[in-house]
Amino acid sequence: MKIALEEVQRIAHLAHLRLSGDEAEKLRGQLDQILGYIDKLDELSTEGVEPAAGGMIGPGPPMREDSVAGTLSTEDALANAPESGRGHFKVPKVIP
């Protein structure tokens, strides 16, 4: 067994997901199978191999002038918010 039920619940907590008992059990089995498959990477020797750094090809990102340009208005940026007020996103009370 690659992954235990408690581990699944710990990962769910880190990922801001809440799983029911049934859901966690089903996921545990599926993750177990997938991680078992991924273990085949251990067959490959990667000694002395540099890890890839991302997707970019060739020289790093191009530079551009640090010039002032238009951005979204506060109104546009808040237009999709489930709840907003006084130019801010509103969330449930954080400080008790």
Place this chain on the structure above:
Amino acid sequence: MSLRDLFARREVSASEIVAAHLERIDRVEPRVEAFHTLMAASAKKQAAELDLGLSRGETPGPLAGVPVAIKDVLAVKGVPATCGSRILETFVPPYDATCVTRLKEAGAIVLGKTNMDEFAMGSSTEHSAFGKTRNPWDLERVPGGSSGGSAAAVAARETPLAIGTDTGGSIRQPAAFTGTVGLKPTYGRVSRYGLVAFASSLDQAGPFSRTVRDAALALSVMSGADPKDMSCSTEPPGDFVAAAAGRGRQIKGLRVGVPREFLGEGLDPEVGQAVARCHELLASAGAEIVEVSLPTTGYAIAAYYIVATAEASSNLARFDGVRYGLRDKDAATLRDMYESTRVAGFGPEVKRRIMLGTYALSAGYYDAYYLKAMKVRTLIRRDFAEAFTKADILVGPTTPTPPFRFGEKLDDPLSMYLSDIYTVTANLAGIPGLSMPCGFTRAGLPIGCQLLARHFDETTIFSVASALEAGLDVARAAPPLAVDR
């Protein structure tokens, strides 16, 4: 595009073009369900503006009057971008993705937004929260995914052009399944600004079309540097359209590589035969066929599902009910609100991948999984670098099998993942890849052939693809549903 030329010569108006496509959509869409949002009113308005512009003597753009459908993962200002997810069901982007801006500026008319696997995670479009899209060639089968809606819309003749995104094969696999041309450009060729990120180091947007030439034209419009995306390259575009018209590289003397690992166990014999015919055609046109090896191929899916899910777990953290989309308004605390919003908003495949990615990045597992996978990614890049010393282009199958039936792989995530075996390596290496129709199975299902080239060498892909297209004569084939009345 001949449609653009007909418009420019005033043989047909943009309004007539839009009306004809909307009529086709009316007729076939109930069976195909390629679209999530149809933009009939704004398409008619855009067409009227183009007609007015032409009558005033304005020069029509390279895609003037040409309808285009956009995958629902790309931002079109003022139109919902759901990404196939409940969590973004109400999200309306306040700006256009850069590639959408460029298509509009070239005169393309946006017909609507297409269905997709939730957050582009899937290979069948069955993971959309808003229902399945059917393969126009066989309504009992999947159109592929994740850009299944865009692929099906082009195959069903609902639009001549559609845009998809490809993180591990999400343009090429559905193109193969629907008998269309689909291109994943070199990483950095097309700006990702306005593309809702799944795996930022792998995602690329690209076109679906019926002909190689249309794909080349669309890429020439979409590509190019963008100050809004730092990963977008300043590499100058090639003359894609000339290459697709046969005025690029000559086939005679070209070294065509056949990747040995793409022709082994698991390859459907009918797919293998159709691809072998492509090799024969190129050989008879004077190409030199050479066998090449990509020895890390068998490990690519394992590496891909670590890299892609790790990036996804981070990218999808932003969907938390604060700035856009769904929110559980009854939650009492912030933590409760995050959790219950995400639990209600994400489907099972997205949750599975967030879990896998979070696990791979979590303390104690990072070296064993993420770091190892990134080293394997280096090996895959080396495989291609080595193969491209022996060959100018690689030609092989896009998928191991023809399109599968609904439900066939839905409850077996690993088997679904393995259907991407020939496509994920191009994303991990960042090279361009194109899938084009190369034949049909005896049961009448489309078969795709995949062309892979060096970084930023889409011109060689278009040269070879246009030669194959001319020799194969399959581009004109249409699914029965698109021609019957």
